Each structure stands twice: as C-alpha cells, then as structure tokens.
Amino acid sequence: MKLDQALKNQREKIVDQWVNYTLSTYESSSFFKKETDKFANPVGGNTREALSALFDLLAKNADPQEFVVPLEQIMRIRAIQEFAASVAVAPIHAVKHITREILAKDKEMRPLVAELYDFEFAVDLAVLAAFDLYMQCRERLYQVRIQEIKTGNYILTDSKCPSNATTMLKTNIQQSIQTVENH
C-alpha cells in the first residue's frame, strides 16, 4: 500500500482523533465533540470543518499557502480564548502523532511510517503558519479595541466633559470611518 492511499483510507479515523484531541483542550468539551450543527456549536463545528480541510491539504502535499484558509478558521477562534499561545497552536501539531500512531498500529501500514517525512514537514509548515495567524488575530483584536475607543464609546465612562468631547468627536468621526474602511 502506498502512503497517500493509506492516508486516504484512514482519513476519517485520523481527523476524528485530531478533532477530539483539539476539543479536549476545552474544560467542558463533551458538547463541543457531540453536536454536529455548526451554528449550535461554533467551536466544535468550525474545528471539525477546518481540520478536515487541512488534513486533505496536508495529505496531498498541497501548496502551504492553501493552509491559510482552514488554519485561519480555527486560529481566529483559539486566539481569543483563554489559551497560552503555545496551547492555542499545539493541536495543529497533534496530527503528526495521531497519524504515526494509527499507521504504526496496523501491520500492513507500519512500513509507511518511515515515509512520513514529507507529511510531517507539511505539518511543521502548518504549525508555523498557525503561529503567524495567531499573532495576526491578536493584532486584529488590539486594532478592534483601538477602533472602538476612537468611535466614541469610551466617552461613556472616560471623559471628564462629554459635552466638549462631542464636538471633538464630530470632527474625528469621518476620519475613523475612513480608517475602518481602509483597514
């Protein structure tokens, strides 16, 4: 059996374990694992969707640029949750170990473990891309916070004289809109 055929055959099993591992990083994860409706269960649904798509790309040795879409789907969520950066990214790595383990368990597929170098290198690239995306999401979060401050909500609580601030704001608003649009 060839490696690409083995990965194709084992796809469901690998992705299942990968999703399962990723969702286990949440304190109360049984619902995230169980519910299949993406709108009732955004974390679980998006994680499954993203990792499934990412696995297909990894398995077929796709252009690493293509990793960005599924990676962003998952990293955008994990970047604002209560994870250390390493833990937010770690699950991307996990597919290496899962794949290796699944292949090694089967007598027929065991020799293929030695051929995993390219696949694992693709995972390494995905992990690096995930870290970039994690940082981009954090940056975006700070931009959103700054933008909100610029649009005037802060005057609710942080202005000594809202009446003066209002006039100031009037002139700043158009500028802010422009910034948002350019962003």
Added chain:
Amino acid sequence: MAVPKLAQLSKSVVQGPSLATGAIPTKDWMDVPAIFKPGNYAYQAKQEKVEYLNSQKGLHFPNAREWSPEDEDWKLPENWKEIILKGLAERLDKFRSLKIFMDCCVRCGACADKCHFFLGTGDPKNMPVLRAELLRSIYRNDFTLGGKLLGKMAGGREMTVGVLKEWFMYSYQCTECRRCSVFCPYGIDTAEVTMMLRELLHLVGVGINWILEPASNSNRTGNHMGLQPHTFKDNVDFLADDIENLTGVRVNHSFNRKGAEVLFITPSADVFAEPGLYTAMGYLLLFEHIGLDYTWSTYASEGGNFGLFTNNELMKKLNAKMYAEAKRLGVKYIIGGECGHMWRVIHQYMDTMNGPADFLEVPKSSITGTTFKNAASTKMVHISEFTADLIKNGKLKLDKSRNAHVKATFHDSCNPARAMGLIDEPRYILDHVVDDWVEMPENTIREQTFCCGSGTGLNTDEIMELRMRSGLPRANAVKHVIDKHDVNTLSCVCAIDRATLTSLMNYWNPGCNVCGVSELVGNALVMDGENRQELDEGLRTLV
C-alpha cells in the same frame, strides 16, 4: 489519549491553571476558584460614582471604596455575609419568581448548551444551569431544610468570599439575553437569576464602572453620555445639518415642545456615536416625510436604562423620566427608537413600576389611523411597529434602489425578540426598503437569536477578548451568509448592537457594516423637495 507524546504535547509547554491542558476536569466545580486577571473582568466601579448613586433618594449603593477584583481583599463590609443572606431572604420574599426558579430546576440540562458565553468559552460555569447553581447552592444551604441538614450532599454550600467572587465573575459573563429561557421546559428566566446576583453584589459594593457611570450620568443629565440639554440639542442639530447637505431637505425637529402629539425617545448613542448617528438621521427623515407632530426631549434624552443591570430601584428611577416628561409636555403618546434592553424595561416593567400612564392616550397613528392596541397599557410604540404600519398603509415613498449598495441580513436583538416579540416588523420593513436581504440560519434568529455578546453593560473594551468569545455564535452565523450570499450589512434594531456588533464584525468578519433598520429606511425615502446628491453609500456617503 493513547499516544504518549500527544498527551504531553500541550502539558509539556504550559503547566499551571490554563484551561487547555487537554485533561478532563478533575475537580468538582465548587472547588474551582474564580481567578481575576487583566482581560477577564470589567473594571470595578469608581468610588465617586458609587458615592453619588448612594446619595440619591431611594437608591442604595453602599460601601463605596477603592478596590480591585485582582486584590485578595475586596474590602467588603465586616458583616458582608449577613448582608448577602439577608438580601437574598428579602428577595425570595419579594420576588415570587426567584423562589420558584430556585426550587423548580430539575437540572435537565436543556439550557446548558444554549448560552453564547458557554459556546464561546467552553467554561462549564457559563452553562446557564450551573450559573444559576452558583446562587442556588447558597439558597439550598441556608433556605431549604434538605440543605440545612445535608449541606453539600443536597447541593448546598456555605456562602464564602470565594463564592462571592465567583458570583461577580459569572454574573458579568451573562448578558441577560434569555436565550436559555426559551429552551427551559419550566420557563426559568435565568436572566432574572443574574439580575438577582448583581443586586446582591451591589449590597456589598461590588459593581462595574461601565454600568454605574452611565447609570449615574443618566440620573444626573437624563442620558448615559452625561450630555447636558444644549449638547444633546446641538448633536441632533448637527445631524439635521448633515441631512440637509446630503439630501437638500431641511428637517423640522423640535425639543421640549409642549403640546406636540408625540414624544420621541431613543438611546442617546443614536444621536452621539457612530454608527447609530445614521439611524438617528433615518428617524429625522422619516418623521419629516410624514409630517409627524413630535418633539425630542433634552431631559428624557435616553431610551436605554442601565438601571436594569444594577437593581430594580435604580431601573425604576431612571425609567420614571419617560412618563414624567410625557406628562410635562402634554403629548398623547410616546414613540421609542431602536434599542434592546430599553424595550425590555418598557414592555415588562414600566407599567408596573411607574404606571399607569392614564394621562396618555392609547397610541393611534395620526397618519394611518391605526390604533396600537398592543401598547394600550404602556402608551409607547416601537419605531419599527410605527414604520411597518406606515409602509403597510402606503404612506411612504420608498426607492429600494437607493440601498443598492446594501446586501443585508437581520440580527434579532435579544430583548425586542424575546422580551416583546418584535420579530416580523423589522423584516417587513426590510422587505420594502432593500432589494434583497437574507436570513441567517434558523437556530440563530427570531426567538433563538444569539446575543451580540456585549449586552447588559459588558460593552467595555477591557474585556474585548471575552466579548469576542461570547459573540462567536452570532458572528459565526453572519459569516455563513457572507460566504454564501455576499452579505455586506448586518442590520439590527438595538443601539448597543450597533456599537458592539461593529467591533464583533471587525474581528470576525471584517468588511461587514452594521446599521439600524431605520438607517435603511432613511436611505430609501424619497423626500418632497429633495435635492439629493449621488449617495452611493446612502446616509454614510462622504460629501
């Protein structure tokens, strides 16, 4: 997990109290303490704001002081426990609903996975059933026979400072949106449990600034922003100038005019903060279009009521200005603008707290002759009801092509949808003012709508991450219609939504605008005598 390396993968990098160790929780929920760190709590109320509120007649906001949730010592009064338990006893006696909610939950779990905070965090204490359990465990321990005899075995626990801190953490990770209540077979209103938790916390001086400062502003000048009458007037005048620049029409608006037929009250954010401004321009154009005899008030200059997020006394006091001003000005009825929690207060509490408004008439549109029987008691009509009625009776000249730049979807704001059943009117309006708009998935709209994630005074920037988490279910559904139908505008009927969804979209779905339904109405209106510029982006066009 059977793979040894894998089991180490997360653990080996980060040890400690992170949620993300890949492990099944090993501790009972009662044994997991609330830990406050920057970004996971809203700032405590400023001492002077608490002092001010406490000095007001009929209000009780004791224990003003400098403190921080991150400190070990919260500087609670010496007899804090007695105060809390006495407060709970009083509320169990006063609010029959609370007593029922404490007793009747069978922990079926129907609500557990319905909360946007749970869905975005995976934190079990954000399951509505468990959030309520934070209070219920104390209730059991001190107010039921089983709890008194059996303690923890009966699900009871002693009131401690740790429990109090947990209350603070999780009663401010609930937006009182009431989505969970829709699914509760017993109809438990978990929002009211949160309201009680917050009330109890205020008894010992534990509250957040983003609620208490707007509330104290509102008590002082009539609106959250603390705008004085001349500034409020100036702002509306600015908007009228903008309208004239854009459309060539000079709108006729007035302030504090006695004898007007209608008093119009809207959240002050509409006349002050982007993007609500465009919604306010929509109101001004609409009322001009139909020649409505109406007035703004510079005193009842706030529809929103942050009192709802503190305690019922403050809610009542802040709400009172609506009827007081309607009486002073001698209007026949009130029209209210697009707001969320404002309508919960009006629809569910106003009549009881400050009614009956027998000096007002049952609202009857002088333009269409329609009597709004649904508002027979409160005498207050929602702008969307009013507008939908105008459209239905053919009283508006509308040109949908003026919204050609808009491909909309509609977010049901929690309170209008679940607290007053305002679901079809905004949709009816959209049908008539935009060429095309699409619904988000069924389990995220109408009564099942997902909260913006920042309601009930949680719209503050220090908890931005938390807000992005809790807004995930909403943003996720918006993303779906963006991907599938090229939606570029998220419309809604709530001022807090307009502010918070803007930030939510900027993070999750950049490029998606947020607007009020009345803005889209304003865009589409064909005004008599207009000299309209090319408005490629409607009222937002820079000219």
